[in-house]
Amino acid sequence: MPHVRRSFTTSRIPCPHPGCQQLLKNKSALTQHQCSAHQHSFCIPKPGQPREVHDGAANKQQCFTWDYHPLLDGHIYNEAGDFIDPAVLPPPPPVQSNDDWTPYRNRLEFETAHFLFSQAEMLGQKIDTLLHLWGVSLAVHGDAPPFANHQDLYETIDVTSLGDVPWTSHSNPDFKNEIDYAPYHKWEECSDGAYSCRWHDFMSADWAWNRADIIAQDPVMHGSAFVPIILGSDKMTVSVGTGQNDYHPIYLSVGNVHNNVRRAHRNALVLLGFLAIPKTRKKYTNDAHFWTFKKQLFHFSLSKILETLKLGMTVPEVTMCADGHYRKVVYGLGPYIADYEEQVILVGIMWNWSLCLSILFYFDCRCLAFPWDLDGEHGNHMQELLKALIEEVDTGTLWDEWGIVVNCFTSNFPHLDIHALLAPDLLHQLIKGVFKDHLVNWICNYLEETYGSIWAKEILDDIDRR
Structure with a gap:
């Protein structure tokens, strides 16, 4: 049976889901897109939108x-x-016609840029290849592709004022x-x-x-x-x-x-x-x-x-x-x-010069304490002090005596x-640093020293299940 080529169509059906800019060729493609992309979608209130509070105590009027x-x-x-x-209203935004795609010459250029740069995230070399093939197919009609090369595409995107x-x-x-x-x-x-x-x-x-x-x-x-x-x-x-x-x-x-x-x-x-x-x-x-x-x-x-x-x-x-x-x-x-x-x-400053802990998890790089005297009374680093030291003290002394x-x-x-x-950084210094690297490891070592290796593992397994 001879192979039958499909016919090209320019018709597009926009997805009705709010915020989705996908264009589909037919109703079947639209249905498949909605089932795959928006199967569990639901309306989300905009941030900052007031919400009703049904708790009587919370509904008590507050004066700010x-x-x-x-x-x-x-x-x-x-x-x-x-x-x-201050009572003057802001100037109205400039009126833009529906067919004004500046700095793009037409809608085709805009959608091509949006697809290649935002959706496909295509590499510059591949964009050049695609535009070359596109240009060859249009040359017989005396026409040219939307962009000369990837550099032309990027420069046009950089001057885009929409959105x-x-x-x-x-x-x-x-x-x-x-x-x-x-x-x-x-x-x-x-x-x-x-x-x-x-x-x-x-x-x-x-x-x-x-x-x-x-x-x-x-x-x-x-x-x-x-x-x-x-x-x-x-x-x-x-x-x-x-x-x-x-x-x-x-x-x-x-x-x-x-x-x-x-x-x-x-x-x-x-x-x-x-x-x-x-x-x-x-x-x-x-x-x-x-x-x-x-x-x-x-x-x-x-x-x-x-x-x-x-x-x-x-x-x-x-x-x-x-x-x-x-x-x-x-x-x-x-x-x-x-x-x-x-x-x-x-x-x-020098690594591990001062590890003063503030509020348990905050490694403080602002303290002037020496590594051998962390409990003494010391001031804080300041920009003025740093400038004065750089002007008056040589590099070696800054390193040896000040840790700078x-x-x-x-x-x-x-x-x-x-x-x-x-x-x-809360992720590294509180969650990973204090909780994981300190508390979790400390508890594991405590269980092993108190109950032995085998029993400690059983306790940890029970903790994991909970």
């Missing part, structure tokens, strides 16, 4: 008072940076009702008439208010919106793959968005980049010069990545925000989330002290 920072209050301006009345832009989180319109532009204190009125402070989102923290006090010492900053940059990095190893299987990603978020937005995977937390992992021959692995080079490269990389924010830390930038208004934005580096290994590199290895990347930015920005 918000006290915003008096100087860095996130006032609104026009596009030229001129002060305007969410994750690297300008404070401007994402999806966050307009779940973002704070000024530090604040939230007060709850108690039954006895007194007020108690409520801490919830990042901008309600004392750190944000105190940082705003420092920035507000410059009158140029008054009326600006403070945007703290939260960073986090963690070296990881993947078990699947060939070649290099260790990576060092760094992530970024802004402190203005509410906690529910950051937890809901709505582009409030983005991958900023991958830090370099230097390699060398095994005989140089533990060489002091190589380790110093690795730390210097780490700090230089961070300084280079954050360089574009440096001017915005001293000169406010007029920026459109999520609610459509323009504000003068001033940036500042906020907490850096890292495990102990990276905290050591971040503050530039290199200068920190934050020395290139204003109003920053890395020792005050360190934040613990």
